[in-house]
Amino acid sequence: MTKARLMQGNQACAEGALAAGVRFFGGYPITPSTEVAEILAEKLPALGGKFIQMEDEIASMGAVCGAALTGVKALTATSGPGFSLKQELIGYASIAEIPVVIVNVQRLGPSTGKPTSPGQGDVMQARWGSHGDRGVIALSPASVRECFDVTVKAVNFSEKFRTPVVLLLDEVIGHMRERVELPEPDEIEIIDRKLPAVPPSEYQAYKPEADGIPPMAAFGSGYYYHVTGLVHNYLGQPTQANDLTAELIERLHTKIDNAKEELTLYTEHYLDDAEVLVVSYGGSARAAIAAVKAAREQGIKAGLLKLITIWPFPGDVVKQAAAKVQKVIVPEMNYGQLAGEIERYVGQDKVVSVTRVDGELFKPEEILAPIVTAVGGAK
Numbered sequence: 001m002t003k004a005r006l007m008q009g010n011q012a013c014a015e016g017a018l019a020a021g022v023r024f025f026g027g028y029p030i031t032p033s034t035e036v037a038e039i040l041a042e043k044l045p046a047l048g049g050k051f052i053q054m055e056d057e058i059a060s061m062g063a064v065c066g067a068a069l070t071g072v073k074a075l076t077a078t079s080g081p082g083f084s085l086k087q088e089l090i091g092y093a094s095i096a097e098i099p100v101v102i103v104n105v106q107r108l109g110p111s112t113g114k115p116t117s118p119g120q121g122d123v124m125q126a127r128w129g130s131h132g133d134r135g136v137i138a139l140s141p142a143s144v145r146e147c148f149d150v151t152v153k154a155v156n157f158s159e160k161f162r163t164p165v166v167l168l169l170d171e172v173i174g175h176m177r178e179r180v181e182l183p184e185p186d187e188i189e190i191i192d193r194k195l196p197a198v199p200p201s202e203y204q205a206y207k208p209e210a211d212g213i214p215p216m217a218a219f220g221s222g223y224y225y226h227v228t229g230l231v232h233n234y235l236g237q238p239t240q241a242n243d244l245t246a247e248l249i250e251r252l253h254t255k256i257d258n259a260k261e262e263l264t265l266y267t268e269h270y271l272d273d274a275e276v277l278v279v280s281y282g283g284s285a286r287a288a289i290a291a292v293k294a295a296r297e298q299g300i301k302a303g304l305l306k307l308i309t310i311w312p313f314p315g316d317v318v319k320q321a322a323a324k325v326q327k328v329i330v331p332e333m334n335y336g337q338l339a340g341e342i343e344r345y346v347g348q349d350k351v352v353s354v355t356r357v358d359g360e361l362f363k364p365e366e367i368l369a370p371i372v373t374a375v376g377g378a379k
Contacts, residue, residue: 005179005181005182007179008144008175009144009175010032010033010039010105010174012147013151013174014040014043015148017151017155018043019148019185019188020190022073023047024049024050024051024063024073024074025037025041025064025075026062026076027054027077027078028055028059030080030082031079032105033082036077036103037077040075057083058085058086060076060082061086063076065093069218073099073155075101075103076103080107083129084129087129088130090102090130091134092229093163097162097163097216098164099161101158101167102164104169106122106168106169107171108333114359117359119170120332121335121337123168126138126168127310135253135256136311137164137312138167138310140310141167141308142282144176145178145182150167150265151167152190156191159192160213162216163252168282170282170283194214195215195216200223203225206234207234211258231244231249264309264314266309268304268305269304270303271305271321274301275375276295276301276302276327276374277325278331280304280307280330280332281338287363287364287367288304288367294368295372298372303325322345322350326375328352329374330351331367332354332355336353336355352370352374354367
């Protein structure tokens, strides 16, 4: 481990991106994500990378897509309205299978909302914000050290599965500071995209291998292919063929669904004998673990399932954790976005949605109260 440091979440995210091999950032400053851009603006040139501030978030997303096509690992960071503006090109990256990472440091919304206040209102936008059907990977760290580790994971997943990956921080996690010890470079797993093993004359840019993922040649490396947002054949050429259309759209899902076990990241706390389960993520999980500990002090057998992977939703993990409990408490800094998804797996009657939408972080007692109610009072 490296020497302990006092580090901000956004800073750890930037350091994680660099450690994972990101060498291009295209973005536009927006609160509360700006520190990610500021740090990468300073550090990328020293590593031979490139930083560019574009004229808006739409252009920023186009820039990272273009950079990724040249073989560079690329990342952008934004928040609120910026994430909304990126949606069309996130969909483009999905169908063209361009690996990019989009960091969204969530704030209270909609619209301009409260730019300096925390929120978790973009959970469903991360899944459904861009039109059309596609598989989605979205991760959410809950500590400064997790910001580093999960950013590395996001870059790795993006490269391995040739897909955009959304990293859902929130203002609390992005701006808080904690003591962290980062891993040494040789302790970090780095995954690079698959390169073609055939000569340029035989290369088909969108012909999948057994894992459903096509090798990706870099523009400028002697390989030539067409990139489009239209449905396309293996050469990247637009097609109206129904069989090719179905094959492509299904594969955008199955290449992720088939790797769900690998993609599912979470931590468990006091679940062995839990009678009440709390499921939380991101900034809300920090108050949730304090509430669970307080419940334990009162003799209530509470446990926490802290989700890091939000999409693809880890339904089997949630279902298993909830199988023997009386109630599932879901605290979120939104109007109950993930609670509805959890209800699909454990039943509506079992889920208690606990929301906060005033721009403040939960207090532990706000999560403790429904835990106590769930078991009929302290034991």
